[in-house]
Amino acid sequence: MGITKTQMFNSDQNELAIIFKVLAHPARIAILQHISDQKACICNDIVTEIGLAQPTISQHLKELKSIELIKGEIEGKKVCYCINLEKWKEVQVLMNSFFDKAKLNCC
Amino acid sequence: MGITKTQMFNSDQNELAIIFKVLAHPARIAILQHISDQKACICNDIVTEIGLAQPTISQHLKELKSIELIKGEIEGKKVCYCINLEKWKEVQVLMNSFFDKAKLNCC
DNA sequence: TTTATATATTGCAATATTACGATAATAAAG
């Protein structure tokens, strides 16, 4: 159907999946790299750096904001986006705790 | 368009995005947890545990196999899936190196 | 060989995502 049966899974599984989904696009990876490299944090500069249309970048930024990986500060008519380090670390811990649980005890 | 402009991004960005995309579904998170918890590694047991239809689970397993996070061993008429620990750790390292690069040097 | 069991593949309907043009909203500059 194209619709994920969210109700069949627990909230941890759904939360992790949502985080992974936000990260599951090369443009969003690139945006995060540009922001954290300080190459560009102003929306329009990111548009120039990456080369997708402005509405497309704006949409990607919105998705990154939706899980609070970045925050946008309004500076006059520009918006400066930066990494939300608190959430950033939280996400990293979450992923690592998922990965650390895997054991090699299979058949 | 719905099509990702892969050619605009470098191979690291695309590789990371593909890995995140495979992980971006609660059913696939659940499957990995079941396998690594040893609750179920036989395909049909996973179907019973999770409650999605057999073809659906089979498709999710295929996607997990596509990036080699799991491998499936044929045991008679059954297939035992287990975590590919080598790739598993490789993916974890890749993610951490991405997350470790973020700095708080923004405006 | 026939039947039962386990998994994979195909085809399709429902829904989601990606990208962008057009346009709205907002704020600084003139």
Next chain:
DNA sequence: CTTTATTATCGTAATATTGCAATATATAAA
């Protein structure tokens, strides 16, 4: 107030994903 610059939102076309019924494939059991 008007213009310009920057970002967000809306609408929409193209494509991708999800889930499952039907079916194919493969092995074991009878």
